[in-house]
Amino acid sequence: MALSKIDVANMLTGATPVANGGTALTSGFKNGVDPRPLSKPIIVNGDCSVAQRGTANTDESASGVYRVDRMNVGLSNIGEFRLSQETLSSGAAYNAGFKKAFRIDCQQADASPASGDIANMTYKLEGNSVQVFKKGTSSAETYTLAFWVKSNKTGTAQVNLVDGDNSRMVSATYTISSADTWEHKVLNYPADTTGALDNDANKSLEIEWALDAGSDFTSGAVPSAWESSANTDRSVNDLALQDNTANDWAITGIQLEVGTFSSTTLPPFQFEDYADNLLRCQRYYVQLGTVGDTQSGFPARAFSSSGLMFAASLAVPLRGDPSTTLVGTIRAFDDAGTKDSTSNFALANYNNTNSNIIMLQSTGFSSLSNDQSYNVMAINDTAYKLDAEL
Amino acid sequence: MIIKSVKYLLGEGDKKVAVNVRTQDDEYIGVPISTNNKDYQEVLKWVADGNTIEEAD
Numbered sequence: 001m002a003l004s005k006i007d008v009a010n011m012l013t014g015a016t017p018v019a020n021g022g023t024a025l026t027s028g029f030k031n032g033v034d035p036r037p038l039s040k041p042i043i044v045n046g047d048c049s050v051a052q053r054g055t056a057n058t059d060e061s062a063s064g065v066y067r068v069d070r071m072n073v074g075l076s077n078i079g080e081f082r083l084s085q086e087t088l089s090s091g092a093a094y095n096a097g098f099k100k101a102f103r104i105d106c107q108q109a110d111a112s113p114a115s116g117d118i119a120n121m122t123y124k125l126e127g128n129s130v131q132v133f134k135k136g137t138s139s140a141e142t143y144t145l146a147f148w149v150k151s152n153k154t155g156t157a158q159v160n161l162v163d164g165d166n167s168r169m170v171s172a173t174y175t176i177s178s179a180d181t182w183e184h185k186v187l188n189y190p191a192d193t194t195g196a197l198d199n200d201a202n203k204s205l206e207i208e209w210a211l212d213a214g215s216d217f218t219s220g221a222v223p224s225a226w227e228s229s230a231n232t233d234r235s236v237n238d239l240a241l242q243d244n245t246a247n248d249w250a251i252t253g254i255q256l257e258v259g260t261f262s263s264t265t266l267p268p269f270q271f272e273d274y275a276d277n278l279l280r281c282q283r284y285y286v287q288l289g290t291v292g293d294t295q296s297g298f299p300a301r302a303f304s305s306s307g308l309m310f311a312a313s314l315a316v317p318l319r320g321d322p323s324t325t326l327v328g329t330i331r332a333f334d335d336a337g338t339k340d341s342t343s344n345f346a347l348a349n350y351n352n353t354n355s356n357i358i359m360l361q362s363t364g365f366s367s368l369s370n371d372q373s374y375n376v377m378a379i380n381d382t383a384y385k386l387d388a389e390l
Numbered sequence: 391m392i393i394k395s396v397k398y399l400l401g402e403g404d405k406k407v408a409v410n411v412r413t414q415d416d417e418y419i420g421v422p423i424s425t426n427n428k429d430y431q432e433v434l435k436w437v438a439d440g441n442t443i444e445e446a447d
Contacts, residue, residue: 062414064428307401309401323421323422323429324420344399350422389428
């Protein structure tokens with residue numbers, strides 16, 4: 001802890017000196033001490049600054065899609081979202097230090113969703129990232145979720161904490177008071193002494209912002225205490241975001257804290273520099289190869305006339321076995337020339353998820369010599385997309 | 391991810407190491423046969439709905 005001032009007044013009187021001249025350093029700091037048990041923010045990319053998949057708008061009609069890293073959407077038969085990374089240039093969130101946001105526009109409306117339709121935004125956390133909440137023990141901690149939000153729609157919406165390991169949930173609500181205006185929301189959730197979260201690299205806790213839904217998800221009541229998960233309680237309060245193509249909703253500055261804080265006691269958002277933020281995101285998604293001409297050489301070996309496996313280096317070990325997408329062409333060089341593949345790209349093996357070496361393969365070649373060494377190059381904007389999201 | 395079709399991919403020794411998923415947008419995704427992968431969990435649901443994974447070429 002760095003001190004900017006010495007509390008001489010208290011020292012002279014014999015009272016206990018207080019850090020920084022007896023004045024709290026900032027909101028949320030008691031006597032200048034950060035109350036947080038972790039040195040890093042629990043939410044990765046909470047400032048929405050990293051968007052490895054690109055910043056262009058994409059129109060989506062299905063669940064599981066990412067645009068800004070770690071920010072996921074759920075969408076089931078309720079129109080289309082247009083997803084983007086919004087650049088901020090003014091407003092209260094901008095003044096609080098946030099330059100980017102995750103934005104959802106209603107691209108295709110559905111003003112009368114069927115009973116089973118639902119739209120939401122989710123953030124998913126690994127079990128080993130949330131053990132600090134001591135859920136399922138007698139020492140269980142409370143939760144505070146804070147974020148900046150902006151929408152053309154005003155009204156009240158709910159945010160659910162969902163424990164996927166034990167099928168439990170709890171909710172809190174926030175109200176957007178002014179249209180098209182960044183507002184800061186601070187939500188409190190109770191501790192849960194029931195249901196420990198698995199201490200592994202799989203999804204345990206999910207934050208779900210309800211945006212729109214049919215009656216299967218709206219007919220219950222907002223659970224202010226932990227309960228067994230009930231679909232009917234998930235979207236009791238939502239914004240009906242998909243009822244008009246003029247609608248939009250954006251979020252940034254997401255922070256999840258251990259303990260109960262108000263808007264005046266909330267510890268400040270923990271900004272990370274871009275490099276640290278990017279590395280933390282790359283535990284879940286990374287794109288190798290990128291752009292340009294021949295580059296990104298990897299040592300390779302043929303295991304059949306059509307199959308080649310190669311070792312690629314990762315900056316950060318992935319969370320688990322990734323899905324793979326090939327953009328462009330894999331070119332294998334040997335003394336005799338080149339052989340290309342544009343298909344059948346997959347993970348060969350990744351047995352140790354603490355390793356930064358991963359084996360990838362393609363069986364889209366022809367006329368390879370079995371057991372021969374090759375050098376694999378990415379050509380003409382080739383990219384290997386590795387997705388280990390939760 | 392909305393799945394259109396799924397086919398096994400073979401690795402060294404003709405071991406089934408992944409499945410090649412064709413999505414409704416005709417994008418191809420290599421999905422490892424691993425229950426900690428979210429896309430493989432989708433494939434398992436797709437199979438539970440009565441669909442079949444094609445054998446590798």
